Amino acid sequence: MISNEIAPLEDSQSAGASPAAQLRNALDELGRAKGALHENEVDLRLKDACLAAQKEAFQSEMNGATLETSLGILVNAAVRWANDGRRCAFYIANRKGDALSHVVGMSPSYAKAVEGFLISPESISCGLAVATGQPAVTPDVLEDARWQPWRWLAREHDYRGCWSFPVETSTGKRVGSFALYFREPHTPDLRDYELASVITQAAGIIISRHQENEERVRIEQRQMFLLQLSDALRPLSDALQIQTAATRQLGAFLGADRVFYAVVDQQGMTAIDTDYCSDKAPSIIGRYRLDDFGKASGDALHAGHALVIADINAGIELTRRAVQAYDALGVAALIEVPLVKHGGLAAFLGVHQRKARDWRESEVTLVTEVAERIWATIERAHVEMALSAELAAMQALHELSIITAGSSNITKLLKAALDVTMALHGADFGNVQVYEPETHTLRIAVQCGFEPMFLDHFAQVDAGEPSACGLALAGRRRKIVSDIETDPDCMPCRDVARAAGYRAVQSTPLFSATGEPLGMLSTHFRAPRWFTESEQRQTDLIAHELARVIESTRAQAALRESEERLRSASEVGRLGLWDWNIATGEVYWSDEHFRMEGYAIGEVSPSYEAWAARIHPDDRASAEAAVYRAMEAKQEYVQEFRVIHPDGTIHWLQGRGRFSYDDEGRPVRMIGANVDTTERREWEERQKVLIAELQHRTRNLMCVVRSMADKTARASADLSDFHLRFGDRLDALSRVQDLLSRLNDINRVTFDDLIRNEIQAMEGGSGRVTLSGPTGVRLRSSTVQTLAMVLHELATNAVKYGALGQPQGHLAITWALEPVGPGKRPWLHIHWRETGVTMPPENAATRRKGQGRELIENALAYQFNAKTSYVFGADGVACSISIPVSNSTLFSEVGTA
Numbered sequence: 011m012i013s014n015e016i017a018p019l020e021d022s023q024s025a026g027a028s029p030a031a032q033l034r035n036a037l038d039e040l041g042r043a044k045g046a047l048h049e050n051e052v053d054l055r056l057k058d059a060c061l062a063a064q065k066e067a068f069q070s071e072m073n074g075a076t077l078e079t080s081l082g083i084l085v086n087a088a089v090r091w092a093n094d095g096r097r098c099a100f101y102i103a104n105r106k107g108d109a110l111s112h113v114v115g116m117s118p119s120y121a122k123a124v125e126g127f128l129i130s131p132e133s134i135s136c137g138l139a140v141a142t143g144q145p146a147v148t149p150d151v152l153e154d155a156r157w158q159p160w161r162w163l164a165r166e167h168d169y170r171g172c173w174s175f176p177v178e179t180s181t182g183k184r185v186g187s188f189a190l191y192f193r194e195p196h197t198p199d200l201r202d203y204e205l206a207s208v209i210t211q212a213a214g215i216i217i218s219r220h221q222e223n224e225e226r227v228r229i230e231q232r233q234m235f236l237l238q239l240s241d242a243l244r245p246l247s248d249a250l251q252i253q254t255a256a257t258r259q260l261g262a263f264l265g266a267d268r269v270f271y272a273v274v275d276q277q278g279m280t281a282i283d284t285d286y287c288s289d290k291a292p293s294i295i296g297r298y299r300l301d302d303f304g305k306a307s308g309d310a311l312h313a314g315h316a317l318v319i320a321d322i323n324a325g326i327e328l329t330r331r332a333v334q335a336y337d338a339l340g341v342a343a344l345i346e347v348p349l350v351k352h353g354g355l356a357a358f359l360g361v362h363q364r365k366a367r368d369w370r371e372s373e374v375t376l377v378t379e380v381a382e383r384i385w386a387t388i389e390r391a392h393v394e395m396a397l398s399a400e401l402a403a404m405q406a407l408h409e410l411s412i413i414t415a416g417s418s419n420i421t422k423l424l425k426a427a428l429d430v431t432m433a434l435h436g437a438d439f440g441n442v443q444v445y446e447p448e449t450h451t452l453r454i455a456v457q458c459g460f461e462p463m464f465l466d467h468f469a470q471v472d473a474g475e476p477s478a479c480g481l482a483l484a485g486r487r488r489k490i491v492s493d494i495e496t497d498p499d500c501m502p503c504r505d506v507a508r509a510a511g512y513r514a515v516q517s518t519p520l521f522s523a524t525g526e527p528l529g530m531l532s533t534h535f536r537a538p539r540w541f542t543e544s545e546q547r548q549t550d551l552i553a554h555e556l557a558r559v560i561e562s563t564r565a566q567a568a569l570r571e572s573e574e575r576l577r578s579a580s581e582v583g584r585l586g587l588w589d590w591n592i593a594t595g596e597v598y599w600s601d602e603h604f605r606m607e608g609y610a611i612g613e614v615s616p617s618y619e620a621w622a623a624r625i626h627p628d629d630r631a632s633a634e635a636a637v638y639r640a641m642e643a644k645q646e647y648v649q650e651f652r653v654i655h656p657d658g659t660i661h662w663l664q665g666r667g668r669f670s671y672d673d674e675g676r677p678v679r680m681i682g683a684n685v686d687t688t689e690r691r692e693w694e695e696r697q698k699v700l701i702a703e704l705q706h707r708t709r710n711l712m713c714v715v716r717s718m719a720d721k722t723a724r725a726s727a728d729l730s731d732f733h734l735r736f737g738d739r740l741d742a743l744s745r746v747q748d749l750l751s752r753l754n755d756i757n758r759v760t761f762d763d764l765i766r767n768e769i770q771a772m773e774g775g776s777g778r779v780t781l782s783g784p785t786g787v788r789l790r791s792s793t794v795q796t797l798a799m800v801l802h803e804l805a806t807n808a809v810k811y812g813a814l815g816q817p818q819g820h821l822a823i824t825w826a827l828e829p830v831g832p833g834k835r836p837w838l839h840i841h842w843r844e845t846g847v848t849m850p851p852e853n854a855a856t857r858r859k860g861q862g863r864e865l866i867e868n869a870l871a872y873q874f875n876a877k878t879s880y881v882f883g884a885d886g887v888a889c890s891i892s893i894p895v896s897n898s899t900l901f902s903e904v905g906t907a
Contacts (some may be wrong), residue, residue, distance in 0.1 A: 060205070063087030064212045077102070078221045082114045084216075087517050088190075093207065095193060095869075097169070100177070100213060101136050102186040103129060105370060110136055110187065117314050117739065134160065136187035139174040143184060145206070146174040150195035171196035175206040179218040186217055211499050220752065225372075235263050239380065243387045247394055254284045256384045260287035260361070264373060267340075268362035271384060274300060274355045290364055294339055304332030311348040312355045319344050323365035343367040345374055347381040406430040407551055410483060417538065420563045425456045427531070427556040432458060436549055437533035439512055441468075442556070443479060444529040445520075452530055452765035454478060459534075464510040475504045479530040482517040490516045493538040502626055514539035518549055520557040528560045554636030587685035588667070590618065592677050597621075605662055606684050626652035626660065633665075633845075641669050641677050650687060662687040738806060758788035758896050761825060761838060768801045769823075778814065787838055788896035793874050798864045804842055804889060813844035813886055820845050831894065838895045844886030 017205040067083040081100045088098045097116025101124075108129050112121035127133070127142045134156045139146040149171050151164045157172075164170065171192035178184050188210050198206075239259050246252045253271040261269035270285035286294050300308050306327045310317045310541045320343050322328065322336050336344075343363040349356045360382035413426045424442045432440045439459035443452040453470040473483050481499055482489035491497045492514055494507045507515070512534035520528040531553050534802040541549075586603030590596075597616040604611045607624045614620045625633050640647035647667040652660050667682020719736060726732035762785045769779050789797065805814070813819030824841045831837030863880050866889060870876035876893040 022496045048054050060091075062717055064208070067212055067216055071216045071219055074223075077217065078114045080220070081213060084212055088205065088209055095198075097191040098187060098209075099189045099191070101127070101189065102217060103140060103184065104368065106368065106725075107184070110140065112687055113186070115189070116191075116297060117167070122161070123491070136174040136189050137173055139176045139187050140184050143176050143178070144153075145176070145203070146461065147173045147198060149197045149613060153195075167191075168193055169675075170829075173198060173202075173206070175210050177210045177213045177217060177852045179214045183218075185214065185221070188213060228370075228372055228781075231263075232372065233258070235376075236379060236383070243383060246387065247391045249388050249391055250284055250388050252384060252391060254286075256283065256380060256387075257286040257359075259375070260380050261288065264361060264376070266361045267291035267364045268294065268360075270294060270362075271357065272298075272360060276354070278519060291340055291362065302331070302335045304328045304335075307332065311346060311358055312350070316348070316374060316378060317344065318369055321370050324366070340364050343369065345369060345377045347374075347378045347523055349381065349385050356712045357385070370490055402434065406434060407555060410552070410555060416429040420560070421456060423559050423563070426558070427552060429558070431531060431533055431549065431552050433880075434552075435533045435545070438536045439510070439534035441532055442529060443532070444560070444705045445473065445483070445527045450474065452483070455529070460510065464506070467506060473527075475519075476500075477519040478503075478515045479519075479532055482519045482530065483527060486519060486521070488516060488518045488549070490541055492540050510534070513537050516541060520553055520560065522557065522561045528557050535791050545589040563622055572686070582901060586663070586686075588616070588621075588680075588682055588684070590680040592669075592679060602683060606661070606686055607653060608657075608661075624653045624655075626654055628652075640667075641680075644669065644671065647680070647682060660688075662691045713865075738802075758791065758898060759794050759897075760785065761787045761789055761840075764789065764794065764798055765823060765825075768798065768805055779821050780820070780822045781824075782822070784827050787825070787827050788898050789838075790874075790894065790896050793893060793895075796865065796869055796873060797891075800870065800891070803863075803865060804887070807887070810846060811850070812847050816847055818846040827895075831892075833894065835894045835897065838893055839892070840889075840891040842887070842889040842891075844888070847886035849882065849884065849886070 052524075063084055066078050066087075068793065070080040070083055085098045090094060090590050097115065100113040101110040102113050103110055110127045110129060113124055116355075118827045129137045131138065131141045132153075133141060135148065148154050148157065151161060151170055151172055157164070166171070169191040171194065173190045173196075175188045176184050177186040177188055179354075188206060190206075191813055230717075239256060242259060243252055248257060257269040257271060260266070268285060268291040270282050272280045272282045274280050278300045280300050282295050282298070285293055285295055300311075304327075320367075322333055322342050322344075336342075339362070341362045342365050345361040346358050347360075348358040359377060361377055374738050400503050407430070410430050411427055413423065428442050428582055431437070441454050441457035444455045445451075446453055450473050452473050454465065454468060457465065471477070472480070474480055476499065478489045487812065488634075489499075491500050494504055494513055494515065500507065507513070514535040514537065515532060516539075517530055517532040519530055522528055531549070551792050554716050561843065585599075585600070586606040587600035588597040588603055595617070597618065599607075599616040601611050603616075607621065609620070609624075622630060622634060633649050634653040636649040637647055639645075647665065647669075650662060650664040652662055654660055663684045664687045665682055665684045667680050669677045670679040670681075671747050672678050713868065723732055726736075741859045762781075762783065765781060769781070785813055808814040808819075808821055813821040822841075822843045822845070824843075826839045828837040828839060866878045866880050870891060870893060874893055876891060878892070879888075881888045
């Protein structure tokens with residue numbers, strides 16, 4: 011381009027030029043300045059036009075226009091800018107980058123003539139420009155020797171000058187070329203190079219974006235195709251149907267001439283049972299030898315490599331015989347993807363084209379994915395066929411499991427298992443034998459179809475006999491005799507089999523989880539019989555279930571016995587058992603444990619929290635601390651604590667337990683038992699009270715006896731009199747102690763019991779005593795002995811001198827309860843009245859103050875704040891005693907005597 015700067019006018023005066031010369035110089039300078047301004051104006055218009063053309067072309071590409079349309083905009087702009095009759099065209103490189111194809115600019119005949127123009131440093135024009143990355147400029151094709159082979163094309167299409175510029179993407183990848191054609195020889199100037207640069211940069215962006223869009227569309231189409239293919243294959247279960255559907259869809263999608271699925275056997279024979287063919291290719295269903303198509307092809311497939319050939323006749327290692335074999339099938343290009351299983355070629359998926367085809371990598375990938383789907387679907391179909399063959403077996407097993415779950419009758423379970431096995435095998439006879447380890451024999455537990463003769467012979471046989479079941483047990487594996495007549499192992503029992511009417515037999519041994527023999531499952535057949543792997547597998551499942559049933563039944567029986575013993579022991583011993591899974595938090599409680607905690611059986615889910623919730627608040631912290639202390643110290647847990655039941659009662663429990671630990675020393679389990687110690691605790695407390703009471707009573711009794719002895723001695727005339735009096739009083743005291751000893755710390759001696767006990771002992775039931783008063787009036791323990799001695803003295807005197815000693819005498823004892831007496835306590839008012847008694851003179855010895863009167867007037871009043879009176883009436887003694895009684899009388903049931 012011409013510089014935009016205008017040179018300054020020279021100083022004509024200093025140059026010494028004439029005025030005319032100076033004027034000419036000024037005019038020349040002015041002309042040059044005008045030319046420079048014109049050039050600048052042209053450049054600006056060209057730049058604006060370039061920007062407009064680029065914008066239009068980019069917008070076209072973004073709107074989804076074809077590559078021809080978008081690049082055509084640039085071609086038209088370039089022709090328009092030059093306005094000198096030139097023609098422009100774009101060419102695009104193929105995927106391999108070794109040839110060019112016309113896109114836009116030249117006529118169809120020209121595009122056809124240059125189709126596949128080689129990209130090479132030895133090439134010319136566009137092929138050379140793309141190969142080297144530099145412009146290839148030929149001002150006159152008639153003068154360039156390299157153009158000799160192509161001058162005919164230049165003459166035919168009327169051009170002499172030909173320029174070619176490479177088109178590159180932003181990453182430097184050469185994707186095509188931009189060519190200019192001139193009718194006359196032409197050499198580019200700077201503006202031409204700048205124009206070409208602008209055009210090729212825009213074209214590089216457009217081609218790159220177009221190819222990216224094309225690839226994205228291809229990927230989307232491929233994914234959509236694969237989804238549709240999967241939908242089409244999913245409901246199919248027949249292998250031939252699967253192959254047919256897949257090859258048809260793949261062929262239509264690729265636009266292939268032929269697609270087929272071939273199965274290869276171990277001898278290298280290829281079987282094609284179905285194929286897809288376009289209207290250009292015939293079917294090739296049939297049998298072929300793989301070696302006929304060349305060792306290289308076979309080796310690639312056997313090695314698991316996809317075979318991809320763009321042109322059978324160009325640059326591949328195929329023998330003439332192999333090429334002829336392909337030609338015979340009308341194959342010029344192919345893709346074959348193998349399936350290798352267990353180290354050998356099992357099948358392959360093939361795509362054929364009658365003409366050479368430059369296969370895209372994505373097409374090879376697609377064929378591989380389709381092949382994988384075909385193989386996966388066929389394998390699924392095979393599995394489903396095998397599963398359908400076993401469906402009856404599984405259904406039978408399911409029914410058997412329902413029977414085993416709902417019954418504990420071992421005979422019924424064995425019969426159900428035998429029926430299932432016979433139905434699956436289509437057997438004519440069958441039996442289940444149970445192994446007796448003590449005698450090493452097999453005993454028939456259940457059977458079906460056998461005559462009595464067979465049962466008599468095989469009812470219980472030595473497990474070591476050379477029969478099918480004996481051989482199976484000895485070998486610890488199934489024994490199948492497909493034909494009894496030809497199996498040498500069964501010769502010793504052949505006659506028995508003939509007599510029983512069976513020709514084939516299978517015997518499957520039954521073993522426990524620990525490998526101990528449990529029995530035998532046998533089925534027999536009238537005709538020779540062979541077993542498939544599937545049938546044997548089904549039999550194994552039944553045998554496993556049957557063995558489990560036998561073992562489980564025996565184990566359950568043993569467990570029931572053990573549990574019953576444990577339950578009986580825990581109930582008799584009143585043990586509350588627990589089992590705590592520390593890892594999961596699950597807890598088991600025995601029924602007694604629920605009761606000990608104050609829960610109804612099953613009322614709550616056993617848990618650590620449910621246990622802790624019932625512990626007395628004062629004992630909870632120590633009880634829980636003892637658990638964790640024993641856990642951490644790995645010691646036995648021993649702790650006694652109180653629990654509160656919902657009714658408010660408090661019970662004492664003693665817990666003992668042990669922890670189990672894993673290999674890392676972490677606690678995983680705790681088992682233990684509780685014992686209710688409430689009764690023991692109560693007895694211990696009562697014992698303490700009783701001991702204290704006994705000590706107190708003993709001291710009191712000793713005092714009473716000492717006082718009684720002293721007073722009796724003073725009142726006795728002689729030793730015999732003392733012995734009689736003292737013995738009588740000891741008897742009375744003994745009766746009182748007998749009453750006291752039969753009571754606990756809650757109950758009290760009642761007055762009616764005390765008075766009846768004394769009167770019965772003294773009066774003997776003569777009918778001269780009347781008792782009247784309420785029952786159940788409780789006496790204070792401290793008053794019982796003294797009051798009893800008072801009553802004894804009154805009764806003794808009545809027997810000797812009063813109402814009980816004279817025939818016409820009568821004694822009336824009445825008492826009454828005053829609920830709130832002096833001191834706001836319950837008081838008992840006792841009245842002793844004798845009548846019909848002939849009284850001695852006032853100065854007689856019997857009227858002296860004896861021990862009884864002293865107890866009444868002094869001891870009761872002094873010790874217990876009682877109120878008493880003792881009067882000798884005209885016809886007998888009258889005595890009144892008012893004494894406080896136990897407060898518990900107010901809360902007890904007081905009746906009428």
